[in-house]
Amino acid sequence: MTPESRAAEFDAADPLSRYRERFNLPEGVIYLDGNSLGALPKATPAAVQRVVEHEWGEGLIRSWNSAGWFEASGRVGAKIAPLIGAAPHEVIACDSTSINLFKLIAAALQMRPGRTVVLSEPGNFPTDLYMIAGLEVQGLAERRLVESERLEEALDEGVALLLLTHVHYKTGAMHDMAALTRAAHEAGALVLWDLSHTVGALPVDLNRAEADFAVGCGYKYLCGGPGAPAFAYVAERHHAGLAQPLTGWFGHAAPFAFSDDYAGAPGIERLLCGTAPVLGLAALEVGVELIAEIGVERLFGKSQALSEFFLECLMAHDVKLELVSPPRSDDRGSQLSFRHANAYEICQALIARGVIGDFRDPDVLRLGFAPAYLSFADMAVAARHLAEVLTSGEWQRPEFSLRAAVT
Amino acid sequence: MTPESRAAEFDAADPLSRYRERFNLPEGVIYLDGNSLGALPKATPAAVQRVVEHEWGEGLIRSWNSAGWFEASGRVGAKIAPLIGAAPHEVIACDSTSINLFKLIAAALQMRPGRTVVLSEPGNFPTDLYMIAGLEVQGLAERRLVESERLEEALDEGVALLLLTHVHYKTGAMHDMAALTRAAHEAGALVLWDLSHTVGALPVDLNRAEADFAVGCGYKYLCGGPGAPAFAYVAERHHAGLAQPLTGWFGHAAPFAFSDDYAGAPGIERLLCGTAPVLGLAALEVGVELIAEIGVERLFGKSQALSEFFLECLMAHDVKLELVSPPRSDDRGSQLSFRHANAYEICQALIARGVIGDFRDPDVLRLGFAPAYLSFADMAVAARHLAEVLTSGEWQRPEFSLRAAVT
Numbered sequence: 001m002t003p004e005s006r007a008a009e010f011d012a013a014d015p016l017s018r019y020r021e022r023f024n025l026p027e028g029v030i031y032l033d034g035n036s037l038g039a040l041p042k043a044t045p046a047a048v049q050r051v052v053e054h055e056w057g058e059g060l061i062r063s064w065n066s067a068g069w070f071e072a073s074g075r076v077g078a079k080i081a082p083l084i085g086a087a088p089h090e091v092i093a094c095d096s097t098s099i100n101l102f103k104l105i106a107a108a109l110q111m112r113p114g115r116t117v118v119l120s121e122p123g124n125f126p127t128d129l130y131m132i133a134g135l136e137v138q139g140l141a142e143r144r145l146v147e148s149e150r151l152e153e154a155l156d157e158g159v160a161l162l163l164l165t166h167v168h169y170k171t172g173a174m175h176d177m178a179a180l181t182r183a184a185h186e187a188g189a190l191v192l193w194d195l196s197h198t199v200g201a202l203p204v205d206l207n208r209a210e211a212d213f214a215v216g217c218g219y220k221y222l223c224g225g226p227g228a229p230a231f232a233y234v235a236e237r238h239h240a241g242l243a244q245p246l247t248g249w250f251g252h253a254a255p256f257a258f259s260d261d262y263a264g265a266p267g268i269e270r271l272l273c274g275t276a277p278v279l280g281l282a283a284l285e286v287g288v289e290l291i292a293e294i295g296v297e298r299l300f301g302k303s304q305a306l307s308e309f310f311l312e313c314l315m316a317h318d319v320k321l322e323l324v325s326p327p328r329s330d331d332r333g334s335q336l337s338f339r340h341a342n343a344y345e346i347c348q349a350l351i352a353r354g355v356i357g358d359f360r361d362p363d364v365l366r367l368g369f370a371p372a373y374l375s376f377a378d379m380a381v382a383a384r385h386l387a388e389v390l391t392s393g394e395w396q397r398p399e400f401s402l403r404a405a406v407t
Numbered sequence: 408m409t410p411e412s413r414a415a416e417f418d419a420a421d422p423l424s425r426y427r428e429r430f431n432l433p434e435g436v437i438y439l440d441g442n443s444l445g446a447l448p449k450a451t452p453a454a455v456q457r458v459v460e461h462e463w464g465e466g467l468i469r470s471w472n473s474a475g476w477f478e479a480s481g482r483v484g485a486k487i488a489p490l491i492g493a494a495p496h497e498v499i500a501c502d503s504t505s506i507n508l509f510k511l512i513a514a515a516l517q518m519r520p521g522r523t524v525v526l527s528e529p530g531n532f533p534t535d536l537y538m539i540a541g542l543e544v545q546g547l548a549e550r551r552l553v554e555s556e557r558l559e560e561a562l563d564e565g566v567a568l569l570l571l572t573h574v575h576y577k578t579g580a581m582h583d584m585a586a587l588t589r590a591a592h593e594a595g596a597l598v599l600w601d602l603s604h605t606v607g608a609l610p611v612d613l614n615r616a617e618a619d620f621a622v623g624c625g626y627k628y629l630c631g632g633p634g635a636p637a638f639a640y641v642a643e644r645h646h647a648g649l650a651q652p653l654t655g656w657f658g659h660a661a662p663f664a665f666s667d668d669y670a671g672a673p674g675i676e677r678l679l680c681g682t683a684p685v686l687g688l689a690a691l692e693v694g695v696e697l698i699a700e701i702g703v704e705r706l707f708g709k710s711q712a713l714s715e716f717f718l719e720c721l722m723a724h725d726v727k728l729e730l731v732s733p734p735r736s737d738d739r740g741s742q743l744s745f746r747h748a749n750a751y752e753i754c755q756a757l758i759a760r761g762v763i764g765d766f767r768d769p770d771v772l773r774l775g776f777a778p779a780y781l782s783f784a785d786m787a788v789a790a791r792h793l794a795e796v797l798t799s800g801e802w803q804r805p806e807f808s809l810r811a812a813v814t
Contacts (some may be wrong), residue, residue: 024464033468040464045456048686052455056632057431057447061440061763069633096681098655099506106545122667127656127681130669134652138513140545145667170665219682226463226476226685245541248505249534258577258768260529260552262537274503274534275626278633279455279686356468361665 003313003380010309010376016302019294023223023373030378030385032357034370035197035335038223044286051282072281073250073272077231079288080222083296084195084214085205086233092268093218093281097196097230100215101131103244103271104232105161108190108213109140110243112160116142119154119162119189125169128194132163148173151180155187162189166204167197167333170360172325174202174332178209185210196220199231200291201334201371202300206233213238221299221334221370222291224284232271239267248273294372302371303334309376310336310369313383319390324364335368348400349389355382410720410787417716417783423709426701430630430780437785437792439764441777442604442742445630451693458689479688480657480679484638486695487629490703491602491621492612493640499675500625500688504603504637507622508538510651510678511639512568515597515620516547517650519567523549526561526569526596532576535601539570555580558587562594569596573611574604574740577767579732581609581739585616592617603627606638607698608741608778609707613640620645628706628741628777629698631691639678646674655680701779709778710741716783717743717776720790726797731771742775755807756796762789 011017024040025031031039055067064070078088094100105118118132122145135141146154155162162184167174177193184191192213198204200221206214212235218228234242243264249255250272253263264270291299308329314321321338340346340363347359357367367382389395418424431447432438438446462474471477485495501507512525525539529552542548553561562569569591574581584600591598599620605611607628613621619642625635641649650671656662657679660670671677698706715736721728728745747753747770754766764774774789796802 024460026465026467029467031467037463037468037471039467040459045459045464048455048459049452052447052452052632052690053431056444057452058433060433060436060438060446061444061765062758063633064444095502095506096655096684098657098681099502099653102653110544124667125656126659126662126665126667126669129667130654130656130659133669134654137517137650137654138545138547138652225459226470227682227687229684230681243544245545246506246509247537247541247544248503249532249537250505252533252537255533256768258533260531260533260536262533262540274505274637275634277503277636277684277687279690280634280684283459283686351469358468361663 003316003383004377007309007376007380010305014302014376016294016298016371017375020373020375022290025373028354030355030382032355032367032369032382035220035368036358037226038220038287038370039373041223041286041290043290044225044283047286048279048283051279069276069278072278073276074269076281076285076288077268079285079292080199080231083199083292084233085207087207087236089267090236091231091233092271093229093231093284094272094276095230097194097215097217098127098131099246100230100232100271101128101194102134103246104192104213104215105132105135105141105163107242107244108161108192109135111190111238111241115158115160116140117144117158117160118142119144119146119151119159120164121145121148121151123170125165125194125196128163128165152183155184155189157188159187159189161192163192163194165194165196167202169197170364170366171337172332172335174326177204177211181209181211197333200296200299201303203296207235211235218284222284223287225280227280228284229277229280234268234271242270244271246273250274250276291372299371303369304329306369306371306374306376306379307334307336310379310383313380314386317383317387319387334371335366337364337366339363340365342395345395345400346389349395349397350385352400353385353389355385410723410790411784414716414783414787417712421709421783423701423705423778424782427780427782429697432780435761437762437789439762439774439776439789442627442775443765444633445627445694445777446780448630448693448697450697451632451690454693455686455690458686476683476685479685479692480683481676483688483692483695484675486692486699487606487638490606490699491640492614494614494643496674497643498638498640499678500636500638500691501679501683502637504601504622504624505534505538506653507637507639507678508535508601509541510653511599511620511622512539512542512548512570514649514651515568515599516542518597518645518648522565522567523547524551524565524567525549526551526553526558526566527571528552528555528558530577532572532601532603535570535572559590562591562596564595566594566596568599570599570601572601572603574609576604577771577773578744579739579742584611584618588616588618604740607703607706608710610703614642618642625691629691630694632687634687635691636684636687641675641678649677651678653680657682698779706778710776711736713776713778713781713783713786714741714743717786717790720787721793724790724794726794741778742773744771744773746770747772749802752802752807753796756802757792759807760792760796762792
């Protein structure tokens with residue numbers, strides 16, 4: 001049996017295959033970069049247009065009340081909550097992942113007076129490390145980076161916060177959320193999980209793990225659109241004592257009292273800062289609803305099946321590439337990353353064939369398997385292209401080594 | 408001559424009257440709240456749709472390069488620059504006004520070691536005061552609020568930054584930017600101007616005033632849509648030494664090198680933090696281009712003529728209301744505010760008649776005159792409605808005192 005014929009059988013048996021038609025997928029493209037920017041749900045253009053033409057154009061300022069703009073950040077957050085094991089009032093959609101990291105790192109430092117260390121790992125997604133650095137420059141934090149396997153022993157009495165990305169952006173390696181959260185708590189530290197490469201592709205249970213804080217990205221597996229608002233989670237037990245420094249008017253208990261003095265809203269709304277980005281929230285809401293409709297347990301099952309089948313196809317084509325991702329699908333997110341000295345050129349040659357993955361400096365070819373809209377046939381075809389690019393040596397053509405601004 | 412017939416003459420002679428058709432204005436509405444949320448440019452829906460359906464839907468991740476998404480923050484900033492007397496490379500569109508305030512207050516404190524006071528005035532727009540408070544809670548700033556007329560004498564050797572809103576959100580009173588900037592500099596302090604109620608309605612010249620920093624709002628006179636990205640200005644002379652704590656990956660000199668260590672971009676891009684909000688920037692760009700096409704000098708001229716004519720109409724109807732705004736149009740922004748114990752109810756009664764202004768706690772009726780799309784006829788009709796609401800006493804109907812979430 002060829003990979004293509006096996007793929008046809010898998011697709012015929014796949015209960016999620018019918019969701020593919022709910023997304024816009026360009027002709028001639030196999031899109032393996034949904035972990036960088038998720039595909040467009042077909043319902044999104046009309047939803048955005050309704051907000052622009054009807055709510056803004058006709059409703060004008062009245063739409064803050066009549067169209068539910070004021071509630072949008074909380075409403076979208078509540079729809080994200082079941083995807084990550086949170087209660088609806090523990091999640092809010094706002095700002096960027098970076099900004100939300102800053103709020104919650106600062107909040108954690110304030111909750112652990114006398115401790116200043118924020119512990120993370122080298123090679124974590126840069127913005128996570130840079131936001132710690134921002135507080136370090138302010139003189140309020142001390143950044144400590146320790147290799148993954150030595151994190152637990154680095155949890156000493158100076159550590160206020162352990163900040164980790166649950167699924168590594170480059171390798172797809174997954175941390176044990178429950179175990180690391182427990183270890184941090186035993187050391188008296190708090191934990192902040194970055195779920196950017198988790199949410200919408202695999203299940204996590206923040207509340208069962210007794211996590212303290214989390215953030216995540218709206219434009220990857222949640223399909224919220226380029227630069228979509230991000231989200232933030234705070235466990236309910238921390239709501240009352242939460243103090244974060246980006247105390248803008250939208251996080252005030254009574255923003256339209258126009259008081260000179262800040263008094264934070266009682267719940268998760270205290271994380272809001274400026275005026276809510278209504279257009280971005282409208283697009284994000286469509287993506288979140290669609291992912292929630294499919295269901296994150298089923299998505300993870302398919303994600304695992306897709307990546308396992310992709311590896312099987314590579315074997316069938318006798319492709320030998322160094323796998324950077326964990327070999328067991330239970331240990332990784334919804335991606336496979338391969339190391340090759342010419343990963344950049346190979347990625348470009350694949351794109352020229354319509355297989356869009358991405359390159360991560362210096363030598364990683366990263367292929368993401370967004371389970372909501374990819375098929376097993378996509379896997380078979382993409383693997384065949386990858387095999388042909390490698391065996392033909394076409395990646396050595398000069399045009400594939402030209403570096404543009406990369407994503 | 409009735410106010411209506413005078414209005415018809417003014418409109419016939421108004422060189423800006425033809426721009427009204429470039430905006431969507433709902434039937435039966437006279438919109439005097441463009442200083443809260445600007446009207447929808449008719450070109451915006453197609454521009455947003457192009458980004459959603461074509462750039463995102465078809466281009467996917469490739470559009471960061473091919474559709475110019477990476478450059479959008481700087482490109483939109485450069486288009487805002489001529490409206491505020493800045494050079495194109497001194498302005499960038501990103502985040503919210505609140506977030507941008509935090510960045511620049513923190514940057515100023517870092518540039519004035521040994522000084523911790525941020526000076527502002529009570530009753531400034533709340534988020535400006537709250538963002539100082541955020542840094543105060545971090546132990547990095549000391550907020551000092553002094554009445555407007557005593558600001559200059561409060562500029563002592565402890566003041567790192569003077570933070571003022573150029574046009575007051577509630578009263579429309581305008582500060583003398585050049586004089587206050589000079590006074591602050593003589594005292595060794597820096598100056599940050601909030602241009603939220605200025606940009607797109609009246610001209611300012613940041614560079615001629617030798618201002619240091621500025622921020623402003625994208626969703627008022629710039630017509631960028633609800634929750635549009637804001638902008639920030641940093642005078643070129645401060646670029647090299649600028650350090651701000653929201654050091655996200657989009658502000659890195661080489662974001663796709665994925666280094667563990669932050670190194671800020673050399674220019675204004677150092678103010679970027681998270682991934683750019685592409686949908687919001689697309690809508691904002693349309694509004695900015697249209698306002699720039701009309702020209703801010705002409706807009707201010709019309710703004711003054713509109714408000715003067717509105718006052719004349721009120722006189723013709725023998726309406727006596729306490730004017731909170733400065734009586735001379737050279738001393739105020741593009742609005743008129745009136746004090747009345749029942750301002751809330753009067754505002755609601757006007758809205759019921761299709762005249763949308765807004766209420767500002769506790770007793771101010773605020774009417775904004777967005778000069779890009781309002782006519783002199785609007786002034787005559789709105790003034791007549793206001794006169795009728797007051798003389799009929801219809802504002803006393805019980806339904807007009809019901810308080811919803813207000814804007």
